[in-house]
Amino acid sequence: xxxxxxxxxxxxxxxxxxxxxxxxxxxxxxxxxxxxxxxxxxxxxxxxxxxxxxxxxxxxxxxxxxxxxxxxxxxxxxxxxxxxxxxxxxxxxxxxxxxxxxxxxxxxxxxxxxxx
Numbered sequence: 001x002x003x004x005x006x007x008x009x010x011x012x013x014x015x016x017x018x019x020x021x022x023x024x025x026x027x028x029x030x031x032x033x034x035x036x037x038x039x040x041x042x043x044x045x046x047x048x049x050x051x052x053x054x055x056x057x058x059x060x061x062x063x064x065x066x067x068x069x070x071x072x073x074x075x076x077x078x079x080x081x082x083x084x085x086x087x088x089x090x091x092x093x094x095x096x097x098x099x100x101x102x103x104x105x106x107x108x109x110x111x112x113x114x115x116x
Contacts, residue, residue: 011035011048012104014069014086020103024096026074030086036068039101052097056080071096 015032018025040049042058045065052071053062062070063082071088072081081087090096 011037012050012100014088017050017069017088017100017104021096021099024092024099025071025088025090027089028086029078029081029089030069030083032086034068034086039097039105040067050097050100052093054093071100 013033013035014028014030018028018032035048036050037048038046038050040046040051042051042053042061045051045062045067047066048068049066050069050071051062051065051067053059053076054073056072056076059072059076059080063080063085067085069086069088071090071093073093074089074091076089088096
């Protein structure tokens, strides 16, 4: 059984994501040089990762995490965003995340069982 894992060659800065997708990412709040090496799920937020939220439901979890850059809806309550994080505000965070993954990451097959 083979699956696909996303990999990135170099880190991507928040500013690069913003400039690459100006139609989707409308605003950057925080450090434009903040970078990410991977995409992480909300349940498994890693350092140097990009995480996205579709609502403010998990904002507390993200605020306390080690995530470098967080992609959130443009209409989110900005008072909930911690200043120590870098936030990308998007009109469509789900689509923006898919486009970031396609642009900056590539997938490679790996074997889940080395003894097959």
